[in-house]
Amino acid sequence: MKKRGIGIASLVHPNSVRYYYDSEGSSCFVKVHDDGTVSVLSGARDMGQGALTIVAQIVAEELGVRYEDVKVADSGGTEELPDDLGAYASRSTFISGRAAQVAAADAKQKLFKVAAKMLDANPEDIVARDRKIFVKGSPEKSVNFADAVYAHMYDPKYTGHTLFLMGQSSIDVEGSEVPTRETGYGNSFCGNIFGSHVAEVEVDTETGEVRIIKQTAALDVGRVINPMGTEGQIEGAVLQGYGWTLLENMIWEEGKTLNPNFLDYRIPTVFDAPEVQVVMVESHEPQGPFGAKGVGEPGMVPVAACINNAIYNAVGVRFNELPITPEKVLKALKEKEEKDKAKKEES
Amino acid sequence: MSDAFSVVGKRVPQKDGVDLVTGVGKFIDDIVLPKMLYGKILRSAHAHARILNIDTSKAEKLPGVKAVITAKDTPRLRYGVAQIYDEIRDEPVLTDDKVRFYGDRVAAVAAVDVDTVEEALDLIEVDYEVLPAVFDPEEAMKPGAPKVHERFYKGDGVHGFKECEVENNICITKRVLAGDVEKGFKESDVILEGRYTAHGQEHSHLETHGAVAAVDLMGNIKLWTTTQTPFTIRRDLVKMLGIPLGKIDVIGTKCGGAFGGKNEVTVEPHAILLAQKTGRPVKMIYSREEEFIASTIRHPFIFYSKIGVRKDGKLMAKQGKAILNTGAYSNHGVGVAYLTGAIFATLYRVENVNYEGFVVYTNCTYGGAFRGYGNPQMTFAIETEMDRVAETLNMDPVELRLINAPVAGEKSACGILVGSCGLKDCIAQAAKTVGWENKWKGWETR
Secondary structure, eight states: OEEEEEEEEEEEEESSBSSSSSOOOEEEEEEEOTTSOEEEEESOOOSSSOHHHHHHHHHHHHHTOOGGGEEEOOOOBTTTSOOBOOSOTTOIIIIIHHHHHHHHHHHHHHHHHHHHHHHTSOGGGEEEETTEEEETTEEEEEEEHHHHHHHHHHOTTTTSOOOOEEEEEEEOOTTOOOOOTTTOOSOOBSSEEEEEEEEEEEEETTTOOEEEEEEEEEEEOBSOSOHHHHHHHHHHHHHHHHIIIIIOOOOEETTEESOOSTTTSOOOOTTTOOEEEEEEEOOOOTTSGGGBOOOSSGGGTTHHHHHHHHHHHHHSOOOSBSSOOHHHHHHHHHHHHHHHHHHHHHO | OGGGOSSTTOOOOOTTHHHHHHTOSOBGGGOOOTTOEEEEEEEOSSSSEEEEEEEOHHHHHSTTEEEEEOGGGSOOOEEOSOOSTTOEEOEESSOSSEEOSTTOEEEEEEESSHHHHHHHHHHOEEEEEEOOOOOOHHHHTSTTOOOSOSEEEEEOSSSOEEEEEOBTTEEEEEEEEESOHHHHHHTOSEEEEEEEEEOOOBOOOSSOOEEEEEEOTTOOEEEEEOOSOHHHHHHHHHHHHOOOGGGEEEEEOBOSOOTTGGGSOSSHHHHHHHHHHHSSOEEEEOOHHHHHHHSOBOOOEEEEEEEEEOTTSOEEEEEEEEEEEEETSOTTHHHHHHHHHHHHTTSSOOSEEEEEEEEEEOSSOOBOOOTTTTHHHHHHHHHHHHHHHHHHTTOOHHHHHHHHOOOTTOBOTTSOBOOSOOHHHHHHHHHHHHTHHHHOOOSTTO
16 A cells, blocks of 8 residues: 655754864955956866856856856866865855855956946946946946946046956855864854755555655755756755665675665666755845855755655654665564554553 | 846856766866876775785786885875864875775776776785774774774864874764753653664765876976865875975866765875876776775764653753764764754754764774765754654644744854744745645544
8 A cells, every 4th residue: 555644854054164174265366358258266166066157147246247248267276276165065155156256346346436437426326237337226327347347457547547357355254163172162154054844755555665756845045046056956955865765775794885886776866856846945144145055965954854754644653774775664564563453452 | 036136046057068968078087198097096805904915016017007006105194184173183095004994095006007907906915914893883982892093193273183092993072062951851841762873875976086196397296186175185185195285286177976075085195196106197087886985975873862842842952972983084074073963952942952973983984074964864863853752742743843943143052153044934834835734644643
């Protein structure tokens, strides 16, 4: 018989932790070309998660150019790239992204001195958006972004200078601290992300197989920079959590791994993928770029507990050991049946 | 609100999407340099054994072999990943005294092609004295258990490094303590206890680990590697090889997935040592089997939980003991043990917390950073226990979580500032989206 059940589990996870180093640093260089396009050297590392895409979006938004106007260096070494601790601890969007925003703002602030003269306005009163720089509230009074850049570089009549246009940043997270060694007290999380998942599962009581019908993941993601990236991270994390909970089973005998390949160690494939509904609860993280948080890890965190609770709701057995294999489910169901029977006979 | 932005919040295509789907993007294995050699590592044939002798003479004579290195060709430094006060240095580049797990590194070879390298590995003769091994961390903590490490080097962040004896295979114990748990349990109406075990997990990134090293005539090193953390790798290489930082340029290549597994150094120091010895570039790429056997995994956990609650659902005290099977080396164990405790104290509002995280050596494949960093293992235990609490109180599990959810602006028991927090919204929206009220069957049906 197939029985369905539902379970909930919540999570909190940091956006970077001040622990291994007393730093949460990142840095960035932004170079604006005379045609108004932009090159970025970022310490962010892209390992498929889309960090460079996020950096490009943040720089484009801050400078007021289009996404396609921004290139982010996809190679380069520690010699020439600005320093960054790396892409871990869900920190790339949150910290490397913030460094990109600050570097872009640095270039913009320089550019606005020239643009303000061109518009005959105060630098504080102007904004840049979609390749135009204009007086706040009067978009008709505008100058092309590229024209302002060209003037900054080659036309001394506005400020008396002709300067190439660059921006740079070097940032750390304010207010975070290394915890004490004795009690672990201290605000080590540079940011945090909360969330709650609900799993709907189907348990086959004859085979012991557990199938996820649907996983709903509601996460407090701050400001979403790229919804496709956010969905991708959370859906991928749910799948990796599902694999860890139900399929992946590293078999060790006297310390030797007996199944070191993907035939015998089963990771989930597209055929195993459950429906994942991502609910983005937007909030504002004051230290993140435009209020954004990092979402690399948190989607993975509550998956095992969530499935475990849903199995209990479906068939009344609970597990305290991972992975939850069909063999363990069948064994637990049998034990429950015997216990129920004994209880019935007693009464 | 998103309308205030013209680029942020938009579904723009990935910057390198076209490169990736057309196969133009250069991954580590796409890097080919003139006169490049290929390298591989000889791994331990035992879980725990003393190395009596290594004879590399036959391998060195094999045509096509350009270099064979063992511990004597390394500076024999130990390294660890932490940078401040809890830094433990226990991991060698090539092991000199004994092997501590099946994937441990005994020697490395560079040759003109991969076949020759593999043939040469077979020709290296290692005499082992097999030692008693320990695989279960709770067994390893008992007095008299086989010792995985006799001693290691520990930094206090101020006075440099001190050589320390390792007692009962405990690498470190991290604590997160707040309030008074005994008082909290006394004020509780219900106290539940549980023991949970969570297993290891391989990162399974599609691209395996790999690096290419090249050394110029001035001794400058260029290292291409598939990493999440080029700057950290550079610092780690300084610790491992004693090379000045300014001599190493670490270039991160396009990275085919990482999930935490590419925070760590794998073949980088060996590729550098072989390139230095031969004067030619050396490429080293892990096989899938090496990923499973020799790269880090999610730490297997044993977690003891004790929770006290009042009848109205309010959490009064939380006690947790995490036993991390860190395997042969400490690696990220220290950070995982701390973070697990900080999260344990922060997920829900509770004043009284007593958490201990033991990082325990065994002769297993070693643990490292992996998406979640200890949190999935602990949350498996604690969120299952929260459901047991709800059942005991005959309370809807959604309601129990709402009662204890922190709100923005408060500090958790261990001092974590709950900055922007939408937990209550997340719980409510998740439940509403799935139609929890209609689908949840209640506890009676059990």
